[in-house]
Amino acid sequence: MHEQTNWAGNHHYDAARFAEPGGIDELAALITGSSAVRVIGSRHSFNDIADTDDLLISTAGLATSIEIDTEARSVTVGGGVRYGDLAVVLQQAGWALHNLASLPHISVAGAVATATHGSGDRNGNLATAVRGIRLLTGAGESVELHRGDPGFEGAVVAIGALGVVVEVTLDIEPAFAVRQRLFGGLGWDVVADRFDEIFASAYSVSLFTLWDEPTVSLAWIKERVDAPSRVGEDFFGAVAEVAPRHMIAGMDVRNVTEQLGVAGPWSERLAHFRSEFTPSAGAEIQSEYLVPRVHAVEAIAAVRALGPRLRDLLQITELRSVAADDLWLSTAYGTDVVGLHFTWVRDTEAVAAALPAIEDVLYPLGARPHWGKVFAGLDAAAMYPRLADFRALADRYDPEGRFRNAFVRRAIG
Ligand SMILES: Cc1cc2nc3c(=O)[nH]c(=O)nc-3n(C[C@H](O)[C@H](O)[C@H](O)COP(=O)(O)OP(=O)(O)OC[C@H]3O[C@@H](n4cnc5c(N)ncnc54)[C@H](O)[C@@H]3O)c2cc1C
Incomplete structure (x- = not known):
């Protein structure tokens, strides 16, 4: 397994052996x-969450079945399926998922395991669509858990600690169309004064900024065509873009999904990036902190004050909203949150040196770090009220601790 890396190339897996x-x-x-x-999915995490000393198992060779149950309004997918492939099949059959992350390239099981999310005040993260899972436990036994079963809320966002998820069943809804519009130059004072109105104005709202700049450079709005539009020709004073834009300066606009208000299927609009091209920058490291919504404006002001120190390391920041849920290790457990995401240049040491200053201001506000991205400190017992219940679940499904790698030990003990 030596020389094998994650997607971004910033983490070399230590595993001695590799199997597919x-x-x-x-x-x-x-x-x-x-x-x-x-187990590794599509390797889009940025830290050692998926690593191990001995055996790393890829889900790439596992079943890629996709079965739609129209009566139950659900779809059951194999452990290796990626959102991009699933979205095409669902759209062709007239169905949709409630949301997607910025990229469709990631595996469903891997995204769910880390509470991966898109944006939208009323949209829970991708794990909230999970209705059932089947996993092979640390004893190699097959276990099924469905919404409502005891322990289900602990088993969905499970950071790979319970076993290998071989099947996931997700809620689906009738297919819908979406149009994207981008607006440049949103005033910081408007963001502070009208934060809730801004994020409530469309199905999904993202703000992109480099912090140390006079305005928020881009507001990226995704509206459902089946709902009345609440966005006019300008967006809280920001000006509509008249040509497609990538959120990172200098990157190719062919990589992003169609903009300029052209309506299209959810499967080709909810993600920022197109399946067939490289998402984001490629050479990068990502971090993200999910802050309770009530502290969003305070958190933004605090990070803005750090802006000049972050400027040389930063490719872009994205701000998104995520609805509260009841999944024990979800970064939105029990509270609506706002994600403060950082796409850094790929300089591991410099990024590691910058993170404590951000955590010093965000952790006192109740922030939780994204499980799949790079962070410095983690006091999971303070951040997750159900951590002890999760630990008991992990002990039950993996009593010999086969899946308890260094990352999981740091997180749950
Ligand atoms: C360019 C880019 C853009 C991104 N955009 C977003 C975004 O918009 N929103 C967001 O929230 N995150 C985003 N991420 C982060 C990404 O969604 C998460 O890191 C996610 O976990 C990646 O899924 P994966 O399949 O690649 O997982 P991997 O990195 O392969 O694994 C992640 C974790 O999932 C576990 N896992 C994987 N498969 C299984 C399985 N079958 N059973 C049990 N456990 C499993 C692994 O053990 C590991 O713990 C982005 C990442 C990149 C590289």
């Missing part, structure tokens, strides 16, 4: 045949 099982029996034998196992 083609079926469940082979997977079960691999799990029980090793004392230290982890």
Whole structure:
């Protein structure tokens, strides 16, 4: 497995061995045949969450089945399926997911495991669409958990600590169309004074900034075509863009989904990036902190004060809103949150040196770091009221601690 890296190339997996099982029996034998196992999806995490000393198992060879149940309004996907492929199949059949992350390239199981999210005041993160999961536990046994079952809320955002998810069932809804419009130059004073109105103005709202600039450079609005538009020709004083834009200066606009108000299927608008091109910058590191919504304006002011120090490291920041949920390790557990996301240049040491200053201002406000991105400190017991219940669940499904890698030990003990 040496020399294998994550997608961004900033983390080299330490695992001694690598396997890509083609079926469940082979997977079960691999799990029980090793004392230290982890699973990787599409490798889009930026830290050591997926790493292990011994055996790293890729889900790429596992079933990629996608089965729609129209009566139940659900879709069941295999453990290796990526959102991009799922979105195409659902759209063709007239169905939709409630939301997507910025990129469609990520695996469903891997995204759900880390509470990956898009934006939207009423949109929970992607894990909130999970209705059921089937996993192979640390004992190699197949276990199914459905919404309403005891422990289900702990088993969805599970940071890979319970076993390998081989099947996920998601809620679906009738397909819908979306149009995207971008607006440049949103005043910081407007963001502070009218934060709730701004984020409530469309199905999904993202603000992009470099912090140390006179205005928020871009507001990225996604409106459902089946709902009345609440956005006019300008956006709280920001001016409509008349040509497509990438959120990172200098990057190719072919990589982003269609803008300029052209309506299209949810599957081609809810993500910022197109499946067939590289998302974001490629050479990068990401961090993100999910701050309770009530402290959003305070958090933004605090990070803005750090702006000049962050400027040389930063490619872009994205601000998004996520609805509260009841998943124990979700970064939106129990509270609506606003995500303060940072796409850094790929300089591991410099990014590590910058993070404590951000955490010093955001953690006292109740922020939680994104599980799949880079952070410095983590006091999970203080951040997650159900942490002890999650630990008990992990002990139950993985009593020998095969899946408890260094990251999970730091997080849950
Ligand atoms: C360019 C880019 C853009 C991004 N945009 C967003 C965004 O818009 N919103 C956001 O919230 N995040 C975003 N992320 C972060 C990303 O969504 C998460 O890191 C996500 O976990 C990646 O999924 P993956 O399949 O690549 O997981 P991996 O990195 O492969 O694994 C992540 C975790 O999931 C576990 N896992 C994977 N598969 C399984 C399985 N079958 N069973 C059990 N556990 C499993 C792994 O063990 C590991 O703990 C972005 C990342 C990149 C690189």
